[in-house]
Amino acid sequence: MSLALNIPVIETERLRLRSHREDDLDMIADFFADDRSAFVGGPKDRAESWRVISGALGHWALRGYGMWLVADKATDAPIGGVGFLNPEGWDEAELGWHVFNGHEGKGYAYEAAAAAKSYGAEHFGIPAPISYIAPANTRSVALATRLGATYERDGEVLGNACHIYRHSKAEAA
Amino acid sequence: MMRYEIPQLETERLILREHREDDIAAEIAFYATDASQFVGGPKSPEDTWRYISMMMGHWALRGFGFWALEDKDTGTYQGRVGLWYPHGWREREIGWILMPSATGKGYATEAAQAARAHAYDVLGWETAISQIAVTNHASKAVAKRLGAVMEETYDAGDAYSEIEVWRHPIPADLVNGGMEAYA
Numbered sequence: 001m002s003l004a005l006n007i008p009v010i011e012t013e014r015l016r017l018r019s020h021r022e023d024d025l026d027m028i029a030d031f032f033a034d035d036r037s038a039f040v041g042g043p044k045d046r047a048e049s050w051r052v053i054s055g056a057l058g059h060w061a062l063r064g065y066g067m068w069l070v071a072d073k074a075t076d077a078p079i080g081g082v083g084f085l086n087p088e089g090w091d092e093a094e095l096g097w098h099v100f101n102g103h104e105g106k107g108y109a110y111e112a113a114a115a116a117k118s119y120g121a122e123h124f125g126i127p128a129p130i131s132y133i134a135p136a137n138t139r140s141v142a143l144a145t146r147l148g149a150t151y152e153r154d155g156e157v158l159g160n161a162c163h164i165y166r167h168s169k170a171e172a173a
Numbered sequence: 174m175m176r177y178e179i180p181q182l183e184t185e186r187l188i189l190r191e192h193r194e195d196d197i198a199a200e201i202a203f204y205a206t207d208a209s210q211f212v213g214g215p216k217s218p219e220d221t222w223r224y225i226s227m228m229m230g231h232w233a234l235r236g237f238g239f240w241a242l243e244d245k246d247t248g249t250y251q252g253r254v255g256l257w258y259p260h261g262w263r264e265r266e267i268g269w270i271l272m273p274s275a276t277g278k279g280y281a282t283e284a285a286q287a288a289r290a291h292a293y294d295v296l297g298w299e300t301a302i303s304q305i306a307v308t309n310h311a312s313k314a315v316a317k318r319l320g321a322v323m324e325e326t327y328d329a330g331d332a333y334s335e336i337e338v339w340r341h342p343i344p345a346d347l348v349n350g351g352m353e354a355y356a
Contacts, residue, residue, distance in 0.1 A: 003191060004176050005233055022234055025260065047261030054230030054259065061229045062194065088201070088222030158219055 005060050007068070008123070012115045015108060017068035017082060019060075020053045024069055027078040028052055031100045039137050040098050041158075059087065065124040067096065070112045079103045082112040084120055084129060089158060095120070095129040095167060097143070109143055117147065117167060131165045132157045141165075177233045182240065182291060184283045189240035189254065191232075196241045197225050199250045199272055208273045211309035231259060237296060239268070242275070242284050251275035254284035256292050256301075267292065267301045267341065269315060281315045289319070293344040300343055307335040320347070 007019040020028075025046070031037055032044040032052065044052065059066035067083035080099035086092065095117055097109045120126040131149055133140045141163075149165040156162065182189040203209055204216040204224075216224065232238035239255030252271035258264070267289050269281040285303075292298040303321060305312045313323075321339040329336045 003179055003229075003232070045261075047259065050260030051227045054234055055223055055227040057230035057233045058226030058228065059230075061233070062197075062226055087219065087226065088197075089217075089219035 003061055005057060007060050010115050010119055011073060012111050014073055015112055016071045016073045018071055020056045020069045024078045025050055027100050039134050079108050082116045084126055093126045093129050095131050110146055113147055127169045129167050132162045133165055134162050179232055182287045184287050186245055187284055188243040188245055189287060190243060192225055192241045196250045197222060200225055203272055211306040212270050251280055254288045256288055265298055265301050267303050282318045285319055301341045303339045304336050305339060307337055
């Protein structure tokens with residue numbers, strides 16, 4: 001049978017949210033080689049990073065939504081990831097984001113996450129997702145707050161204690 | 174939109190098809206037990222789900238992957254068989270994993286034969302290996318029935334420990350992609 005991976009493309013002022021591709025591996029492996037990736041399951045080696053790409057695609061196939069690769073709109077170069085995660089063990093759909101090395105501090109994560117959030121409200125039936133955030137990840141706490149999320153409760157994901165933030169109901173774009 | 178084909182194959186007793194949510198529940202139950210020890214288990218439900226989703230993404234990236242095995246009579250999930258070549262892999266591989274209730278019936282041999290025929294006849298593979306834990310005697314017997322020969326052993330250095338590399342017969346040595354020559 002034919003399985004469609006219906007991964008929409010979203011464009012913002014500076015960014016393109018698109019499907020992960022195999023040629024994104026260099027940037028993704030570089031990100032996961034670094035301890036910074038501990039907040040999103042790293043560090044991982046190059047072969048494991050390939051499985052991040054295939055896993056992201058498989059999530060779309062199983063759930064109908066998932067993570068986009070965030071690319072520079074002008075060059076299509078990878079900048080990070082954003083989207084909705086709801087694998088086994090998650091309480092509900094999570095809005096998640098990460099920014100690859102060298103692209104922090106430019107507001108890309110906010111721009112991407114805001115676009116993903118309104119897309120999810122309109123097309124995926126996810127009006128008010130959660131975000132799992134490690135309390136030590138102050139950059140993510142700041143971003144969640146800027147997106148209008150507030151601390152809801154303590155939680156746990158994959159055996160790690162974390163804070164659960166709740167996003168306010170997004171207006172469908 | 175990315176679209177990928179998972180061709181449905183049929184053998185005498187099995188349908189090889191794409192994985193569905195219900196199959197993942199069976200895999201989660203399997204990976205919770207020591208029966209999964211030869212194939213990377215035990216794994217948590219979370220890791221098992223991610224493993225299956227990664228397998229589906231492998232289809233999108235490679236154009237081949239693991240099929241779910243469905244019993245033609247009962248419609249129940251029996252395990253999976255597939256063609257595997259993620260990044261960093263040794264070389265193209267044919268793999269088989271049966272749920273405990275499905276063993277001892279020749280299903281792995283039947284399904285792997287169909288997968289190998291697909292690899293050779295449709296995808297144009299010229300050779301294939303199967304990597305099997307040294308202590309997984311049931312799986313080694315399947316490799317032998319498929320006409321594969323043990324080529325080398327290496328230390329995988331992780332949960333799998335010692336791995337044997339079995340080499341399948343090349344396409345020219347198979348009659349109609351089948352195993353008549355080895356029956």
